[in-house]
Every structure is written in structure tokens, then in C-alpha cells.
Amino acid sequence: MAETPAPVTPGKVIAVHVAYESRAAQRGRRPSQPSYFLKTTSSVTGSRSGVVRPEGTELLAFEGEIALVIGTPARRVSVDQAWSHVSHVTGSNDLGIYAYRAPDKGSNLRSKGRDGYTPIGPELIDARAVEPEQLRIRTWVNGSLVQEDTTGPDRLIFPLAQFVADLSQHMTLETGDVILTGTPAGSSVIAPGDVVEVEGDAPAAKGAPSSGRLVTTVVEGPGDFDPDMGTLPHVDDAQREDAWGSRQAAGLAEDPNALPEILRAQLMAAPTAGISAQLRKRGLNQVVIEGVHPALPGTKMVGVAKTLRFLPGREDLFTTHGGGYNAQKRAFEAVRPGEVLVIEARNEPGSGTLGDILALRAHHNGAAGVVTDGGVRDSAAVTEIGLPVFSRTSHPAVLGRNHVPWESDIAIGCGNTTVIPGDVIVGDDDDGVVVIPRALAQEVAEEALTKDHEDSWVFDRVAEGHPVDNLFPPAGQWKQKFQEWLAQNPVPEPSAQGTQGAQGTQSEGQD
Structure with a gap:
């Protein structure tokens, strides 16, 4: 059959990064607010089209999505008004090639803006005939169902109308504009010869309206990129893991530095004071990063250390090492999901060691946090981003x-303690940040939780008016009473769900 033209010619195409609970769970990072990127209008195509995977690249991924078509201009509309500005909904495929994800630095311009990388259609569903919570998105690859989810309130992180209202705060959404509303779990890699079909429908609505099957076939195309004109495509294991959906699906060995989810959950539940006490029992006293405080009350941070070192300022060295794509920018660009970037700034509070742009990039990359014994620029904006940041102070200087x-x-010194890449970093707003040697992390976490459980019982007894003698810690009869209570009230097992990173950490490079 011949190609069917796209049923709409948008003036702009706006795509949502992470919108589905299933996708957030798969990525291990749940956004607290929606975020977006633009796709080129020249990437729009219709059904039964071919999408080119450039020769020499390996990671082309599909993302089945519901597309919203703006019917009447929307500017500063409320959530309650927003759906009335949507004329139609349909299916879409937010295709992307991961080989340009890192060079795009979050814009997705080359990775997702190539010709044919936004199939839409084939038919439009009248938005007045459906409720925004009634929609369903399904994707098939070579006839096998690989994605299925709905837009119900228990499935979407944000309601569809919120995207329209939020975007309208910042720009006029014009007639024909398209919003791609994010993909559920199940997105993965496709190769030449594969056929992808996407359908949006509303099975519970009258007549069960459907967009029909949006069909895209992957074909091999030229990949003779000129290095004299721009960046060449590049992939690494981190990109492979994201594109395939997991290290296992990508055929990669498990990351030896990654924290098991149950360990991460235990460390999230354990107080830093209790962790410090357990390290002290093992003869480790110089394990607290001193003098750093979180930007936001209630912060809890757990991750594996990645390190960055600053030398004292010297004009000639800054001339050779301070500009361009320097060590600071490279470190923030390279931070991976679940890592804490720890910065040696020599306890120097007289300038910033990161600002809002680098914090945003680390946040997009899935970093679990940043620790610096120096200052933070743009501190209010950094706090708003939601990335856990512990620092000495705020400072406006560059x-x-x-x-x-x-x-x-490399090994660094931060806040009067040594941090080695791969160390486990735990921070909270009660007692600051502690460094755990990776080999001790499991036993320290378990014993810290056990001791915290005991301390909670002791606290309750003291609150009842009992003196602390032989009670803190329990001894004699108190120890027997505690053991009897413990038999009925074992240490609770922390849930591993939702412990990846902290405070809504998200990845917005390719979704």
C-alpha cells in the first residue's frame, strides 16, 4: 500500500519527556513536573512510510505515543479549559537514534529531528467524542504487542490537559500544533526490516474510535557523516542500556558499581548518624563530608560516587583548562543514573562550583545528587530543579x-574526607553526608537499620518517663523486654520501589 500522508501539518511539534508511571518505573526516575523538547516539522510523516537508520549506527528506538492536535489557539489557559483547545487525538511514533543523544546535550535535535522520525496518524479521533482519561496506546513490532497503556489517572504521572495548560503559560499553542504525550514502558531498539505499528484508541468511548494502525518500516540508509562539518554518531553502554530498556535486554553485563535496589532502599531508610556510628564501630572515623548542607529541607540522597577535582585558581592554568569543554563540563555530562558527583573545592566558599545549567544536565542524566565543599551559583534555580545538592554555601561568583x-x-578530598570513585554516598538534612566504602555498604546498612529500630523502641520508653540507665542501650531486664518486643516487631524491610535517586530525579535525554 502507498504511504498515507500525515493527517495534520503542525507549525510546531512538542514532545513530553517522561509521562507514564510505567516508563518512570522502568527508568527508575519519576519527574515531579513535566518537561519537554521540540521536534522538527520536517520529521513529520504519515503511515506506511520508511524510517532510515543511518548506516554504521545501531540504536534506533521506537516510542508509541498519543498525539494531541491543537484546534484553537491556547495562551495562558487553565487546566480546566485546556482540553477544549484540543481538536483531535491520534497515534504517533516518537522515533529517535541514540547515537546522537549525547552530542545533542538534551536538545534531541539530531537524535529525534531527522526526516521521517515523527510518524503521525493515520486517522484523527475527535477529542470531543472522548474523555482524556479514556485513551489507550498500543505498539506492535513485527506483529507482537510490545507496548500497551492507558491515560487513566493511575497510569499517567500528569493528566493530558496539564501539558496544554503548562505549555500555554510560555507560548501560544496554535491551530494544528501537535503535542506528543510521552511513551509507556516497552520502548526498545528496532533494526532494518522491522515493522512498527502504533494505534491510539478509546475502547470505552461510544463507537470505540481509533486512529488505525500507524505503520513504519525501518530501512538502512546512508551514514557517511562528515567529521569536518559536525559531531559523528557515538554510543556507549549507558546509551545501549537506555535504548534497550535494561542492561539485560542490551546484552550487557551488570554494572559492578550499581547499587542493588534493596541496598539502595535500606540506605534511603537508614539515618546518616546511624551509618556513621556503624562505620565508627569498624574503626572508620574520617568518613563524614564536613560543613555541607542540603539546599532543600527533607533531602535524602543515596548514590555511588563520581568525583571531580578543582585546583586552586591560577590565571595561566585557567586559560588552558578553564574554557571550552573542560573537566567540570565533562564530569557533569558523564554522570550516570544513580551516581553522586562529589566535588573537591578545598572548602573554598568564595565562588560557585556549579550552577543551574550544570545541575539541570546532571538531573537530566539521572544523577542521584551533587556534593561540593565549595559554593553553588544560581542557588534558587538549582533548588527548583530538584536535584539533591549539598554544599557549603551559595555564592554568585563564577x-x-x-x-x-x-x-x-580520581581520589579526591571533599569536606576533610577522602572520596574514591565507587564509594557509596549517603546524605540527609539531619546530619549531612557520609562516605561508605563499597565493600561495607551492605552490612553497614543492615546494622544501621537494626540499631535505628532499637533506638525507636528506647525512645518510646524514655517518652513514657523511664530513666536511661540500663535502657540506653538496653541491658538486664530492659534488654530482655526489648528482645521480646523485637520477636513480635522485626526490623521492617524497606521497599525498593521509588528509591532510584531522590526528589523526582528524571532523565530527559530521550523519551
Whole structure:
């Protein structure tokens, strides 16, 4: 059959990063607010089209999505008004090639803006005939169902109308504009010869309206990129893991530095004071990053250390090492999901060591947090991003006032303690940040939770008016009473769900 043209010619195409609970759970990061990127209008195509995977690349991924078509211009509309500005809904495929994800630095311009990378259609569903919570998206690859989800309130992180209202705060959504509303779990890699079909429908609505099957066939195309004109495509294991959906699906060995989810959950539940006490029992006293405080009350942070070192400011060295794609920018760009970037700034509070742009990039990459014994620029904006950041202070001066970005992924000194890449970093707003040698993390977490459970029981007894003698810690009869209570009230097992990173950490590079 011949190609069917796209049923709409948008003036702009706006795509949502992470919108489905299933996708957030798969990625291990749940956004607290929606975020977006633009796709080129030249990427729009219709059904039964071919999508080109450039020769020499390996990671082309599909993402079946519900597309909203704007019917009447929307500017500063409320959530209650927003759906009335949507004229139609339909199916879409937010295709992307991961080989350009890192060079795009979050814009997705080359990775998702290529010709044919936004199939839409084939038919439009009248938005007045359906409720926004009634829609369903399904995707098939070579005839096998690989994605299925709905837009119900228990399935979407944000209601569809919120995207329209939110975007209208910042720009006029014009007639024909398209919003791609995110993909559920199940997105993965496709190769030349594969056929992808996407359908949006409303099975519970009258007549069960459907967009029909949006069919796209993957074909091999030229990949002779000119290095003299721009960046060449590049992939690494982190990109492979994201594109396939898991390390296992990508055929990769497990990351030896990654924290098992149950360990992460235990460390999230354990207080840093209790962790410090357990390390002290093992003869480790210099394990607290001193003098750093979180930007936001209620912060809890758990992750594996990635390190960055600044040297004292020297004009000639800053000239050679401070500009361009320097060690600081490379470290923030390279931070991976679940990692905490720890910065050695020599306890120097007289300038910033990161600002809002680098914090945003780390946040997009899925970082679990940042610790610096220096200052933070743009502190209010950094706090708003939601990335857990522990620092000495806020300071408006730029990096070059006191620091030279020098190297990363080495042993450093931060807040009067040594941090080795791969150490486990735990921070909270009660007692700051503690460093755990990776080999001790499991036993320290378990014993810290056990001791915290005991301390909670002791606290309740003291609150009842009992003196602390022989009670703190329990001894004699108190120890027997505690053991009897413990038999009936064992240490609770923390849930591993939702412990990846902290405070709504998300990844917005390719979704």
C-alpha cells in the first residue's frame, strides 16, 4: 500500500519527556513536573512510510505515543479549559537514534529531528467524542504487542490537559500544533526490516474510535557523516542500556558499581548518624563530608560516587583548562543514573562550583545528587530543579575566581574526607553526608537499620518517663523486654520501589 500522508501539518511539534508511571518505573526516575523538547516539522510523516537508520549506527528506538492536535489557539489557559483547545487525538511514533543523544546535550535535535522520525496518524479521533482519561496506546513490532497503556489517572504521572495548560503559560499553542504525550514502558531498539505499528484508541468511548494502525518500516540508509562539518554518531553502554530498556535486554553485563535496589532502599531508610556510628564501630572515623548542607529541607540522597577535582585558581592554568569543554563540563555530562558527583573545592566558599545549567544536565542524566565543599551559583534555580545538592554555601561568583577545573574520576578530598570513585554516598538534612566504602555498604546498612529500630523502641520508653540507665542501650531486664518486643516487631524491610535517586530525579535525554 502507498504511504498515507500525515493527517495534520503542525507549525510546531512538542514532545513530553517522561509521562507514564510505567516508563518512570522502568527508568527508575519519576519527574515531579513535566518537561519537554521540540521536534522538527520536517520529521513529520504519515503511515506506511520508511524510517532510515543511518548506516554504521545501531540504536534506533521506537516510542508509541498519543498525539494531541491543537484546534484553537491556547495562551495562558487553565487546566480546566485546556482540553477544549484540543481538536483531535491520534497515534504517533516518537522515533529517535541514540547515537546522537549525547552530542545533542538534551536538545534531541539530531537524535529525534531527522526526516521521517515523527510518524503521525493515520486517522484523527475527535477529542470531543472522548474523555482524556479514556485513551489507550498500543505498539506492535513485527506483529507482537510490545507496548500497551492507558491515560487513566493511575497510569499517567500528569493528566493530558496539564501539558496544554503548562505549555500555554510560555507560548501560544496554535491551530494544528501537535503535542506528543510521552511513551509507556516497552520502548526498545528496532533494526532494518522491522515493522512498527502504533494505534491510539478509546475502547470505552461510544463507537470505540481509533486512529488505525500507524505503520513504519525501518530501512538502512546512508551514514557517511562528515567529521569536518559536525559531531559523528557515538554510543556507549549507558546509551545501549537506555535504548534497550535494561542492561539485560542490551546484552550487557551488570554494572559492578550499581547499587542493588534493596541496598539502595535500606540506605534511603537508614539515618546518616546511624551509618556513621556503624562505620565508627569498624574503626572508620574520617568518613563524614564536613560543613555541607542540603539546599532543600527533607533531602535524602543515596548514590555511588563520581568525583571531580578543582585546583586552586591560577590565571595561566585557567586559560588552558578553564574554557571550552573542560573537566567540570565533562564530569557533569558523564554522570550516570544513580551516581553522586562529589566535588573537591578545598572548602573554598568564595565562588560557585556549579550552577543551574550544570545541575539541570546532571538531573537530566539521572544523577542521584551533587556534593561540593565549595559554593553553588544560581542557588534558587538549582533548588527548583530538584536535584539533591549539598554544599557549603551559595555564592554568585563564577568558577574562575578561585578554581581551575582539573580532572575527574580520581581520589579526591571533599569536606576533610577522602572520596574514591565507587564509594557509596549517603546524605540527609539531619546530619549531612557520609562516605561508605563499597565493600561495607551492605552490612553497614543492615546494622544501621537494626540499631535505628532499637533506638525507636528506647525512645518510646524514655517518652513514657523511664530513666536511661540500663535502657540506653538496653541491658538486664530492659534488654530482655526489648528482645521480646523485637520477636513480635522485626526490623521492617524497606521497599525498593521509588528509591532510584531522590526528589523526582528524571532523565530527559530521550523519551
